[in-house]
Amino acid sequence: MATYKYKHLTLDDRISIQKGLKDRLTFADIAASIGKDPSTISKEIRGHIIVKETGTRSRPFNPCMGRKACTLQRKACAECEQTYNWHNRDCYCALCGRCNDSCPDFIEEKCKSLSKPPYVCNGCKSIRSCTLRKQVYDAKEAQKDYEENRSNSRIGIDLTPEELQRLDDIISPLIRQGQSIHQICVNNADDIMCDERSIYNYIDAGILSVGNIDLPRKVRYRKRRKKKTIHIDKLCHAGRTYEDFQKFMEAHPDLNVVEMDSVEGTRDSLKVLLTLFFRDSSVMLAFLREANTARSVTEIFNSLYRKLGRELFMKLFPVILTDRGSEFTDPAAIEFDESGGRRTFVFYCDPQRSSQKGSIEVTHEFIRRILPKGTSFKNLTQEKVDLMMSHINSYSRRKLNDRSAYQMFSFFYGKDTLDTLNIRSIDANEITLKPGLLAK
Numbered sequence: 001m002a003t004y005k006y007k008h009l010t011l012d013d014r015i016s017i018q019k020g021l022k023d024r025l026t027f028a029d030i031a032a033s034i035g036k037d038p039s040t041i042s043k044e045i046r047g048h049i050i051v052k053e054t055g056t057r058s059r060p061f062n063p064c065m066g067r068k069a070c071t072l073q074r075k076a077c078a079e080c081e082q083t084y085n086w087h088n089r090d091c092y093c094a095l096c097g098r099c100n101d102s103c104p105d106f107i108e109e110k111c112k113s114l115s116k117p118p119y120v121c122n123g124c125k126s127i128r129s130c131t132l133r134k135q136v137y138d139a140k141e142a143q144k145d146y147e148e149n150r151s152n153s154r155i156g157i158d159l160t161p162e163e164l165q166r167l168d169d170i171i172s173p174l175i176r177q178g179q180s181i182h183q184i185c186v187n188n189a190d191d192i193m194c195d196e197r198s199i200y201n202y203i204d205a206g207i208l209s210v211g212n213i214d215l216p217r218k219v220r221y222r223k224r225r226k227k228k229t230i231h232i233d234k235l236c237h238a239g240r241t242y243e244d245f246q247k248f249m250e251a252h253p254d255l256n257v258v259e260m261d262s263v264e265g266t267r268d269s270l271k272v273l274l275t276l277f278f279r280d281s282s283v284m285l286a287f288l289r290e291a292n293t294a295r296s297v298t299e300i301f302n303s304l305y306r307k308l309g310r311e312l313f314m315k316l317f318p319v320i321l322t323d324r325g326s327e328f329t330d331p332a333a334i335e336f337d338e339s340g341g342r343r344t345f346v347f348y349c350d351p352q353r354s355s356q357k358g359s360i361e362v363t364h365e366f367i368r369r370i371l372p373k374g375t376s377f378k379n380l381t382q383e384k385v386d387l388m389m390s391h392i393n394s395y396s397r398r399k400l401n402d403r404s405a406y407q408m409f410s411f412f413y414g415k416d417t418l419d420t421l422n423i424r425s426i427d428a429n430e431i432t433l434k435p436g437l438l439a440k
Contacts, residue, residue, distance in 0.1 A: 009036070009044060009146070014139035017041060021122035021137055046119055048142035055131045063132045064100060065109040072103075108133075148351075164207065167192065171199060172209040181215070206293030236329050237348050242356055245321060245347035252319075256280045259360035260322035262292060263367055265377030272327075272377065273367070273385065274300050277360035278316075281408035282400060284363050285421060286389050288382045294330040301334050305343060307420060316413065317344045321357050324348050366392040369433040384438045386422040391437060394426035 009017075013034045020030035027038040055061040064070065100106050111132050113124070121127050121134045159167070170191055174184045181196050192199075202208050203215070249255070256279060263273040263286070272292040276285045289296040305313050322328045331346040349356040370388050371377075393406045400408055406425050409418060418424070 008150075009034075009040070011139065011143045014044070014142050017044060018122065018137055018139040021045070021118055021120060024123040027117060042117065044142065045137050048137060048145055049120060049135045050138055050141060052134045052136060054134060056129055059131050061131055061133075062100065063108045063110070064103070065107045066105060067109075067131070072099075164202075167194070167199075167202070168208050175210045175214050206291055206295045211291070236331050237324065240331060240347045242348065242350045242353070245319075248319070248345065248347070255318040256316075257319045257321055258317050259357040260320050260328070261357070261360050261364070262325060262327060263364060263371075264292065265371070265375055265380070268376050269378035271380060275360060275364065275367070276317075277357075277363055278409065279359060281412055282359070282363070282397065282405040283393050283409040283418075283423070284360070284366075284389060284405070285423070286367070286385050288377075288380060288385050292327050294327055294333070297327050298330060298333040302338070305337060308417075310337070310341075310343065312413075312417065314343055316417070320344055320346045322346065322348060323354060323357065324351060363392075366395070366433060370435055370437055372435065375435070380438075388437060390424045391426050391431050391433060393423055394428070395431055395433065396428065 013036070016034050017030055020033065025033075027041045031038040031041045053061045100108075109132060111121075111130070111134075114120070114135050119135060120137045121130075122137055124130070127134065170188060171181075171184055174188075175181075181199050185192060185196050185199070203210060203212060249257070259277040259279065261275050261277075263275055265271060270291045272289050274287045274289055274297060276287075277283075287300045289300065301317075304317075308316065320334065328346075328348070334346050335342055335344055337343050354361055367388070370391075371380075390406075393409070394404050396402050396404050404425075406418065406423065
């Protein structure tokens with residue numbers, strides 16, 4: 001009887017699978033070579049299929065069932081007729097590869113071999129001459145997906161929103177009465193069902209109604225140099241990746257995108273700025289938060305929602321693009337209002353790809369002129385932040401045809417909206433982008 005190693009697949013195992021597919025080996029042969037069950041090989045391949053829309057050296061991607069007998073010449077789409085004449089020679093639509101979406105006779109042909117093992121085109125003898133949609137298995141990409149899924153599975157708080165609310169209802173009132181975490185756990189062990197360390201972590205992460213300031217002994221402790229990052233929702237990125245963002249924008253090209261990020265000061269203060277950048281007008285808003293938590297971000301959006309009203313809020317913030325910082329790990333609280341109605345869509349950049357929201361990163365340079373790195377936010381107030389953003393948004397920029405972001409935003413949404421957001425126009429000769437602005 002065969003024995004199998006009950007361990008995760010390694011990169012070497014995945015490379016062996018890719019090589020076996022190229023050599024046209026069966027799942028059983030591949031499994032035997034790395035000491036795994038054939039069903040493991042099948043699940044691995046089907047779980048990491050990469051779809052490619054590629055043609056050949058002489059023909060573009062074209063999965064049309066009638067491509068070989070098609071005689072249409074620049075008739076399937078107007079774009080071909082306007083831009084493609086191939087040096088005044090007749091251009092067959094079958095050779096164009098761009099008419100599938102507009103041709104009324106288009107029916108996609110799917111390779112029947114992809115519906116049965118090995119489910120991919122690795123090792124197919126016809127791949128070099130095939131213009132259909134392809135499925136391939138790539139060992140390195142499969143390993144990357146595995147490592148990302150493994151990482152996501154090991155972070156976060158394994159609590160549903162209902163369980164978290166139940167804990168909050170028990171613990172927070174007792175802490176406000178002056179009781180210690182130990183006292184609460186001893187007398188409510190059957191209701192809480194988690195240890196003291198977990199409760200401290202929840203409070204430290206800012207996901208309960210009480211904070212560290214409510215713990216009489218803990219506030220005396222010196223702040224640790226590095227705190228463990230805790231995510232509320234382990235699967236918050238699902239359906240909100242940058243690829244999902246691109247597909248959403250293709251379907252809704254008229255919607256404005258607001259980029260979101262944080263700006264931090266020195267370690268002597270927990271205060272941090274939430275920044276929001278409007279791509280259509282280049283206006284940036286900034287809001288001071290007392291701590292860099294997911295709850296504080298939600299509170300900012302709830303405040304804006306109440307101040308602006310539902311209709312104006314949805315007009316200003318239809319789509320939000322942000323990074324994968326721990327303070328942005330509760331997207332549902334941003335996307336939906338307190339009654340459960342959707343008010344926006346939140347998407348995330350790829351890991352380590354801040355360039356995907358490069359506009360807000362560049363505009364942060366204006367903030368750093370006034371609040372250089374190494375500046376403490378300890379004495380910063382929202383009034384000072386509003387003053388700083390008024391000067392930044394009144395600054396004329398070449399990319400705006402020597403207009404200011406304030407002027408552009410006023411054109412799109414009206415001056416009254418900026419007044420509501422506490423942003424005012426500063427005379428050009430009065431604009432100050434130096435630290436001395438906030439010292440006045």
